[in-house]
Amino acid sequence: MADRISRRGLLGTAVAGAVSAPLLGRASIPSAPKKPKNIILMVSDGMMPSVPVMANQYSELVLGKKSVWAQLKRADDAVHGLMDPRILEGFVPDSAAAASSWGSGTHILNGYVNAFPDGTFLTPICRLFRQAGMKTGLVTTASATHATPAGFAAYTISRRGEEEIAVCYLNEEVDVVMGGGSKFFDASARSDKRDVSGDFAKKGYAVARSTKALKAAKGRVLGLFAENQTPYEVDRVNTPALEEQMPSLREMSVEALRLLKGSKEGFFLMIEGARVDHAAHNNDAAAIVGDQLAFESAVEAVLEFARNNGETLVVVTSDHGCGGPTLNYQLFPGKDTGLYLLPKSTMSFEVLLPLLKDITNPDDYIAKVTEHTGVTLTAEQAKFVIRNRDEKILDGVTQYSYQYAGLGMVMSRHWNVGWTGTSHNGDYTWISAVGPGKEQFEGIVLNRTFFEKFLAFKGLKFVNPSISVEEAYRQREAAKTSAWMVGEEMVGL
Ligand SMILES: [Zn+2]
Numbered sequence: 001m002a003d004r005i006s007r008r009g010l011l012g013t014a015v016a017g018a019v020s021a022p023l024l025g026r027a028s029i030p031s032a033p034k035k036p037k038n039i040i041l042m043v044s045d046g047m048m049p050s051v052p053v054m055a056n057q058y059s060e061l062v063l064g065k066k067s068v069w070a071q072l073k074r075a076d077d078a079v080h081g082l083m084d085p086r087i088l089e090g091f092v093p094d095s096a097a098a099a100s101s102w103g104s105g106t107h108i109l110n111g112y113v114n115a116f117p118d119g120t121f122l123t124p125i126c127r128l129f130r131q132a133g134m135k136t137g138l139v140t141t142a143s144a145t146h147a148t149p150a151g152f153a154a155y156t157i158s159r160r161g162e163e164e165i166a167v168c169y170l171n172e173e174v175d176v177v178m179g180g181g182s183k184f185f186d187a188s189a190r191s192d193k194r195d196v197s198g199d200f201a202k203k204g205y206a207v208a209r210s211t212k213a214l215k216a217a218k219g220r221v222l223g224l225f226a227e228n229q230t231p232y233e234v235d236r237v238n239t240p241a242l243e244e245q246m247p248s249l250r251e252m253s254v255e256a257l258r259l260l261k262g263s264k265e266g267f268f269l270m271i272e273g274a275r276v277d278h279a280a281h282n283n284d285a286a287a288i289v290g291d292q293l294a295f296e297s298a299v300e301a302v303l304e305f306a307r308n309n310g311e312t313l314v315v316v317t318s319d320h321g322c323g324g325p326t327l328n329y330q331l332f333p334g335k336d337t338g339l340y341l342l343p344k345s346t347m348s349f350e351v352l353l354p355l356l357k358d359i360t361n362p363d364d365y366i367a368k369v370t371e372h373t374g375v376t377l378t379a380e381q382a383k384f385v386i387r388n389r390d391e392k393i394l395d396g397v398t399q400y401s402y403q404y405a406g407l408g409m410v411m412s413r414h415w416n417v418g419w420t421g422t423s424h425n426g427d428y429t430w431i432s433a434v435g436p437g438k439e440q441f442e443g444i445v446l447n448r449t450f451f452e453k454f455l456a457f458k459g460l461k462f463v464n465p466s467i468s469v470e471e472a473y474r475q476r477e478a479a480k481t482s483a484w485m486v487g488e489e490m491v492g493l
Contacts, residue, residue, distance in 0.1 A: 034436040035457045036313035037266035040302055041102070041450070044295045045095060045148055046277025048321025048427045054417065055292040057327055058339045068296035072303070072316065072432050081431040081442045085320045089469050091426035095277070096159035098319035098447060099151020105451030106464045109472050113147065113165065114155040117476035121155035122464040125451055126268065127172055132458055133265035135175040137256045141230045141249050141291070142274030143181025144223075145169070148319060152270050157479075166196045170203070176259050176269070178214070178252045180226030189227070197222060211247040214255050221259055223252065232275055232348040233290040249273055253298040257305050266311070268454070271298060279348070280323030283408020285417040286345035286373070288325060306435050313435040313457065319447075321427035324420025328412070338416035344374025349404050356407075360386060373411070381410035 044051070056067035072078055087097040088107040097110045104114045104122035114122040126136040138149035145154075145162035154168035162184040169177050183189035185197040197207050206217035207224070214223050225246045236242050247255070253271050260267040273295030279287035299316055306312040330338040352372050359365045362382035370376045377385075385406040388394045394406055405422050412418050433441040440453045455462060467475075 035459075036436040037311035038261075038263075038269070038306075038309070038313070039266070039437075039454055039457060040269045040271065040306065040312060040314045041454075042271045042273075042295075042299055042302060042314065042316045043148060044273040044276045044292060044316075044318050045142075046280045046320065046322030046424070047273075047292065047295075047318035047429060048280075048324065048425065049430055050324070050326050051276060051280075051288060051292050052296070052430065054325060054327050054339075055289050055296065057330065058289050058342060059293065061330070061332070061339050062343055067293065068300045068303075069316075069432075072299065072434075075434070077307070078432050078434045079438045079442045081433075082428040082444050083317050083431050084428055084444055084446045085426065086447070088467070088472060092424050093320050093447075094159070094424065095147035095319055096151065099148045101151075101448040102319075102450045103151040103153070104464045105448050105462075106466050107448055108467070109469075109476065111159055112157055113150045113159050113161075115157045116465075116467050117157065117472055117479045119157060119479070120465065123462060124151070124153050124155060124172070125454060126153035126174055128455060128460055128462055129268045129458065130173060132460055134458065135260045135263040135265075135267040136172075137176030137260050137267065137269040138169070138174055138178070138272075139176070139249070139252045139256050139269070140179040140272040140274050141294075142179055142272065142278075143184060143226075143229055144177050144179035145181050145184045146179070146229075146272075146274060148272045148274060149177075149179065149270060152268075163190050163192065163196075167194075170196060170199055173203070173220075175220045175267075176223075176256050178221070178223035178225070178247075178256065179274075180224065180228055180230040182209075182224035183227045185222070185224060197224065210245050211251060214247055214252070217255075217259070219259070221255075223247075223255075229275065229278070232279065232287045232350060233294040234287050234345060234348050235351050237290075238346045249294050249298040250301050254301050257302070261305075261309075266458070271302065273298065276318075277322050278350075280325060280419075281422050282349045282404040283323060283325075283412070283419045283422060284349040284404065285325065285408075285411065285415045286342045287348040287350070288323075289339075289342055303434060311436065313433065313437045315431060315433045315438075315441055315450075317431040318429040321425040321429065323422060324425055324427075325417050326419075327416060328418045329416045337414070341374055341415055345372065347372050349407055353404060353407065357389070362386065369407075375411060375414045377410055377414075381413065385410055 052069040056070040059067040087093040094110040096113050097108050100108050100114045103124045114124050129136050140149045145165040147159040150165045153172045153174050154165040156164045166184045187193050187195035200222045201207050205220040205222045207222045208214040208217045275291045306314045362379050365382040366377050388406040431441045437457050
C-alpha cells in the first residue's frame, strides 16, 4: 500500500541525508483530512507532463502571461502529486481502462469499460454517489459517451459500444451529461433506431443542442453539441458558426456547476478536455496547445467556484500521456520560429488533412499548408509528407503509426515541437488539488485509489471485484470479446 509518499517524507529524507528507509514507509499526515461536500475531477486526456509546460511557454511568449496551470502550480492553497497510470495488463492505459480504474477502483484490460471479458460488470462510482443522494455530472469535449466519461457511469465490454453507453447514462440517471456524440442518442442515427434522447426527455431532462439552449436549461440536462467529437478549439474559434452553436469547455463547466450546485448532499462532476489526447495522436502542436489552454480556462472557472464555495474539492490530472510532445528549441527573440508561429494556424490537422489529401504537386501542397498554418514547408518536406501520407511507417524506417504523423514530423521543424510517437505512453501525470481532502493527492498516487478516496469523503465504502491478468486473458480468449485491442496500437483512442 506504499503507493503514496507525503511531501513531508521526501523533504525529511533530503534534509537528513538518509536514502532509502524513509521512502519505503508511509509517512503520515497528523491531522485527519477534511471532507468535501462536492467533488470535481478535471481530466485533460493525454496530458503528459510536458503539455501544460509547453502551453505555459506559449502563453508566456505569445499571450504575455503565465498559464492557469502555471499559476495553479504556484498557488498557496494547492497541493501537487503524480499519478501512476498503470492498468491490469501494463503501464500504458487506454482511456477506457484508465477511467474505469477511477470509476470502479479496479484495474481491468484496455478497451473495456468497467467490465471483465466474461461480461461481469463493475459498479460505477456515479451510481454509488446517486444512491447516497448526490447529483452527478459528466462533461467532455469528446462524444458524451467516449471512454473517459463512460468510466464513471457505464459498463460495457467494448468502449466502442457508445450506443450502449448512452443507455447506461439514461439508466444510471446521471444528472448532467454534456459533449458531442448526438449520433449515439438520436433515433435517426442509432443502429437500433431507439430514441434515447427522447427517453431522456421523457425522464424530465432538458435536451440542449446549442449554447443558448444550455444556458436556458434547468434541472437535469443532456447537452449534445456535435454529432461526433466537438471541434478542436482552434477550429471552434476560427469558425463563427461553430463558436455560436458549440459551447466552450469553460462554458459547459460553468453551466454544469450552475445545474449541480444546489444539491443538498453535494455533487460529483467529471470534466474532461478530451481532445488534447487526439491532438497528441495527430502530432498537432497548434491543436494541443489550443485545447490545453481551453481546458485550463475551464479549470480557472471551476477553481473560482470552489474557492468561493469552500466545500468543494477540485482534482486536476490526466489519465495517461500521449504522443510525447516536447519543445525542442526556442529563442525569445525568435519571433518567426517555434511557438510564435502557432497563432498563424487557423485549423487543426483534422480539418487541414482532408484539404491536402488529393494534392500531389509539392508546390501546391506547400501553398495550401502556408495558407492555413502560416508555415512554409521546404520542397523536401512536402515530398516527404506526400510520399508517406498513406504509410504507417514513414519512409520505411520511422515507427510512427498514424496518417497524421508525416505532417506533424515536418511541422515540428518549424514549430520546434518534437514527438516520440503517435500513441499513448506510460509517463506519470500531474495531479493538482485544491479544497478539502486535497492532501490525499500528494506524492505518487495510484489511479485506482481515486475511487476509494472519493467514496471515503462521503462516508462510503465499496469494493468492486478484482481479476488477475491471466484470468482476464483467459476470459477474453473464451468470450472472443474486444479482440480489437490485441496487437492494435493505441491510436485515436
Ligand atoms: Zn488516446
